[in-house]
Amino acid sequence: MIINGVTIDATFAEAFPMKATRAIITAQNEKWAMISAQAMTGFATSVIACGCEAGIERVLSPEETPDGRPGVSILIFAMGGKGLAKQLETRAGQCVLTSPTSALFAGIDSDKPIPLGKNLRYFGDGFQISKLINGKRYWRIPVMDGEFLTEATTGQVDAVGGGNFLVLAQSQPQALAACEVAIEQMRKIPNVIMPFPGGVVRSGSKVGSKYKTLGASTNDAFCPTLKGITRTDLSPDIESVMEIVIDGLSKTDIDKAMRVGMQAVCELGAEAGIQRLSAGNYGGKLGPFHFHLQEILG
């Protein structure tokens, strides 16, 4: 398949089941809600070493938030429920509780509640106050700037992690420019995050390594500087490859995000130096969710 001069590889991205949750952070203004959200979703690019993958889903207007203040919704993904609960609580405690004027609310309902502020309340040293409002429990924790208001729990849901596509371009600036355009469009899709810095990852990995202690190592088949010395997947005219990884609450959400992202890249086309779109997979052995690029764009 070729769209606007861009070759779409007959391959698929391989994704795996994850557990996810959504939280809503509000603050006095959007600036401080965003600062808190950025802190909470920081160092959360990959479960390989961060314990979770997290990102900002979107900015919320005051009308959309529980307390009528500007807010930001964030999504956190982990390989299991326990890990998710631990990451959520640690990050809420260190990044939202500490952030001036912030409040923290559940962003998703499910029959599996996980602690949000339930245990952070002990920071209140006995001065914390519980309020049950409309069947939801909130904790008011006294802090130096006033009170930190947090909902006790949020919901844990089944999700999908690891959707991806690779942008293969004639130069590094062209690859990055295409990814930026894709990310801009993909951020409009609800229920997904692109957890890597700015949504783009330049160090895609393969499973395994020559070093026994490493479970993952550089994806040498897509490294342009190794074209001549490894079994490469790159043609001579490709100088740079970048990847966009997508985690979503469902396969459909990732489908949508991949479609708008790849369409945006294809619109730039070969004229902008984009040669191919490909995807990372592990022969179908890693995860049950397969995203066939040509089907998505078909």
Place this chain on the structure above:
Amino acid sequence: MSALTFVLKQPLKQRVDMSPLVCQRLTELTLTQIGALPLQQGKQQIPVEALFEVSGTDTAQIVIKNSSDKLDFIGKELHGGSITVEGDAGAYCGMGMKAGNITVLGNVGLFAACEMKKGQLTVHGNAGDFLGGALPGNKMGMKGGVVLIKGNVGERAGDHLRRGVILIEGNAGDYCGSRMTAGTIAVMGKVGNHLGYAMRRGTLLLWQSAKIPAMFNDCGTHTLAFLPLLFASFKGLDSKFADKASAFNRVQRYGGDMAEMGRGEILLKSVA
């Protein structure tokens, strides 16, 4: 289906225990069987039909017409459905209620919503003493649900309140919120003396200035983030509490009762 209706035939000389006439105890009973149910009146047991004209079929909706303040225990341990009282209700209205709605168009007597667990009690008139309280000797009063009083309430409203919300559009008597363990009492009118006496935890939310007891200490003026959520939860009520103009989030906070645990609070609407 029309609501199951009980019309009181004549004024009562003795008090009547209405606890058998709740929705969950009447399902699958015929009108004849309902009419034959015994009610305790003073020292006697007399059938329902001796006191009421009974009509209607929908046991999930009960209407008591021509009601009297001698009808006690209306809606006791109600577990779903609705009871509408056209007139006054006696003592212990909605006692131990677990779910459903009770609406009283007149006044209610002592111990309304006593040890209530869930559901909603709405009173268009006034309520007597110990609204939402605990039975004498018990340590826990109302444990959940919403009580809305459009008139005034007597003394010791929310005595031993454990959880839930009591909303009072009018005035509250002395010892409002006494011995509260938790929960919220909101009073739009005036409150009497000894506010929050022996209060352990919980919130007393006031619209008008009050005589703050010596055992409560001023914690300053604050904007509290939970108040917009609390007011938003009143939105569905047919009440002044649902009015946006009634809402506020800036309050003078008093902590107490310092002779007790001191974790309770009086939040007075800030005029600043």
